[in-house]
Amino acid sequence: MRITDLLTAKSIKLGAKVSGKQDAIDTMVDLMAASGKITDKKEYKDGVLAREAEGTTGIGEGIAIPHSKNAAVKEAGLAAMVVPGGVDYDALDGKSVNLLFMIAAPEGGENVHLEALARLSTLLMDEDFRKDLLAAKSPNEFLTVIDRKEAALDGKKADRPSDGYEILAITACPTGIAHTFMAAESLEKAAAKMGVRIKVETQGADGAQNVITAKDVAGAKGVIIAADKNVDLSRFNGKPVLSTKVADGIHKPEELIEKVQSGAAPVHHGDGTSVSAEVSTESFGHQIYKHLMNGVSYMLPFVIGGGILIALAFLFDDYSIDPSNFGKNTELAAYLKTIGEFAFNMMLPILAGFIAMSIADRPGLAVGFIGGLVAKAGTTFLNPAGGDVNSGFLGALLAGFIAGYVVLGLKKATKRFPKSIDSIRPMLIYPVFGILITAVLITMINPVVGAINTGLNNALASMNGSSKILLAVIVAGMQSVDMGGPVNKASYVFATSQLAEGNFEIMAAVMAGGMIPPLVIALCTTIFKNRFTKAERESGLVNYIMGLSFISEGAIPFAASDPIRVIPSCIVGSAIAGGLSMAFGCTLRAPHGGIFVLPTIGNPFMYLAAIAIGALVGCFILGFLKKPLPESEAQLEKEPEQELEVEVEAE
Numbered sequence: 001m002r003i004t005d006l007l008t009a010k011s012i013k014l015g016a017k018v019s020g021k022q023d024a025i026d027t028m029v030d031l032m033a034a035s036g037k038i039t040d041k042k043e044y045k046d047g048v049l050a051r052e053a054e055g056t057t058g059i060g061e062g063i064a065i066p067h068s069k070n071a072a073v074k075e076a077g078l079a080a081m082v083v084p085g086g087v088d089y090d091a092l093d094g095k096s097v098n099l100l101f102m103i104a105a106p107e108g109g110e111n112v113h114l115e116a117l118a119r120l121s122t123l124l125m126d127e128d129f130r131k132d133l134l135a136a137k138s139p140n141e142f143l144t145v146i147d148r149k150e151a152a153l154d155g156k157k158a159d160r161p162s163d164g165y166e167i168l169a170i171t172a173c174p175t176g177i178a179h180t181f182m183a184a185e186s187l188e189k190a191a192a193k194m195g196v197r198i199k200v201e202t203q204g205a206d207g208a209q210n211v212i213t214a215k216d217v218a219g220a221k222g223v224i225i226a227a228d229k230n231v232d233l234s235r236f237n238g239k240p241v242l243s244t245k246v247a248d249g250i251h252k253p254e255e256l257i258e259k260v261q262s263g264a265a266p267v268h269h270g271d272g273t274s275v276s277a278e279v280s281t282e283s284f285g286h287q288i289y290k291h292l293m294n295g296v297s298y299m300l301p302f303v304i305g306g307g308i309l310i311a312l313a314f315l316f317d318d319y320s321i322d323p324s325n326f327g328k329n330t331e332l333a334a335y336l337k338t339i340g341e342f343a344f345n346m347m348l349p350i351l352a353g354f355i356a357m358s359i360a361d362r363p364g365l366a367v368g369f370i371g372g373l374v375a376k377a378g379t380t381f382l383n384p385a386g387g388d389v390n391s392g393f394l395g396a397l398l399a400g401f402i403a404g405y406v407v408l409g410l411k412k413a414t415k416r417f418p419k420s421i422d423s424i425r426p427m428l429i430y431p432v433f434g435i436l437i438t439a440v441l442i443t444m445i446n447p448v449v450g451a452i453n454t455g456l457n458n459a460l461a462s463m464n465g466s467s468k469i470l471l472a473v474i475v476a477g478m479q480s481v482d483m484g485g486p487v488n489k490a491s492y493v494f495a496t497s498q499l500a501e502g503n504f505e506i507m508a509a510v511m512a513g514g515m516i517p518p519l520v521i522a523l524c525t526t527i528f529k530n531r532f533t534k535a536e537r538e539s540g541l542v543n544y545i546m547g548l549s550f551i552s553e554g555a556i557p558f559a560a561s562d563p564i565r566v567i568p569s570c571i572v573g574s575a576i577a578g579g580l581s582m583a584f585g586c587t588l589r590a591p592h593g594g595i596f597v598l599p600t601i602g603n604p605f606m607y608l609a610a611i612a613i614g615a616l617v618g619c620f621i622l623g624f625l626k627k628p629l630p631e632s633e634a635q636l637e638k639e640p641e642q643e644l645e646v647e648v649e650a651e
Helices: 021-034 041-054 114-123 127-135 139-158 179-194 214-219 246-251 253-261 284-315 331-360 363-377 392-413 419-462 466-478 486-499 504-527 534-548 552-561 563-583 594-600 604-625 631-650
Strands: 058-060 067-070 077-087 097-106 167-172 198-204 207-209 222-227 241-244
Touching (some): 021 077, 021 097, 021 534, 167 179, 167 246, 167 253, 284 331, 284 392, 284 594, 331 363, 331 392, 363 419, 392 486, 466 486, 466 563, 486 504, 504 534, 504 552, 504 563, 534 594
Parallel strands (some): 222 241
């Protein structure tokens, strides 16, 4: 499939005038709709905006590639737009964007379109090609430029050498649509200029292409891994391997190639492990945080799924039948609560297992699982079956780190063993000795950790009045400090850990605090319209949904652009909402869901009142702190929109 099979004259707009990023996206969504490739403009646009919320698709060099893969796309398509005057698209290099391609990818089905999309990403790395596109006088000429360049690219691929590569590379991004192939092209172009023979394997959405063979590896001097996801390195044992971000593959290809050629890349010694793109200078503290978040990310589905099912069990049960058995009095409630408890019982082993896996890769997974189970059981040497102590969340967390570093220690200890036993290390040595050593260590510390955990739980249970409200104010306020960052996550992890201990009020306070930042933004852009640009007001509307869904990250763009005013306003609002939730005695057994789990919340109407008060207080503080925009600036926003309307009518 070629690019022009996806791109038609109807979906190309030249000489466009747009007022900002939001306007550019709206215009391109209209172009995509005109091509007949999407069935629902709103659903498709929401997918595009969701992708932008993860990180800008303005990749630099005047290019933006917004995209979405969702159910609103009936067949793969492209839209293109040229903005001669440029548009501020929050590009990675901070420069204006004047060439935009929008990708619509269907959800599910065959991925025959991916080759064309990969080809487009590759071509856009050619500066001359970009200049020719910008100079096109009509949509048909625009398509002709693409056709001509595609034909040249096919000839180039036919001439590509098949062996004798000096450097090998793998590029991979999470979506596998654009950045994967742009990094590959950038590396290939840089290598050609430097006179270096390179082979780049792309691990895109449609699988690996231009796959590196054993023969390639044998003759290569080194390997570049430009990836934002895990890549299997087992093929490169004993070779210099330089791991970095996919963005570095796009923007720093010469630097990466020079490092490998100069011998600066470390030699990889492994046993089937994989790596993600992390710079070698990563601090120890950030490594610990990364490992913890890996465990938490895998744990949360168990906590959320189990918590909501347990909450539903209480909702559908009849308290009057047997108050001591509330939650299991009816058959439906008993089933829901039992399944929910199964999920809850898995949360601590999952946490420990995936912390260990983050540290030691796959060999650490089984060891971490067992370590988490030993911690959860409260195993002691006097009672191996457990039950004597309650290590809880803290014990499982420590078990994950202990298991991971035990396996790393075993890897180093067995590094000098004969090569003949390499195959049995991950299958025998790591699981047997790893599980045994980790279990012994966790059994030793269980009584101490159990005492700490019990003391913490007793302290929390004994809190009442102002002390309990103060705790809620603190943990809820933490939700707005960095909105999805380490402080926010620390508060959330603490709240979820208390669910397993039966402290449901803390979870309610934290979720209330996390809902406040986007609600503050949404309300402020509605009530104090003259404080925000048109694009900001449009983004503010989305924050109603994000806030009610307990997605704090919706406020991040506003906080990033005006942190001095936005963050303190949100912190105050979150703290008030959390404090009021605790004062009203609200409880929450489901660790996520926002208002969509309202029926499972204890004292739901007062909970809504707490959120509303917190959001309004934060809104008015922010409205007071922000100054109205100059009228001239507001006028500038309207003029491009009017000009665009005239232009469309003229067409």
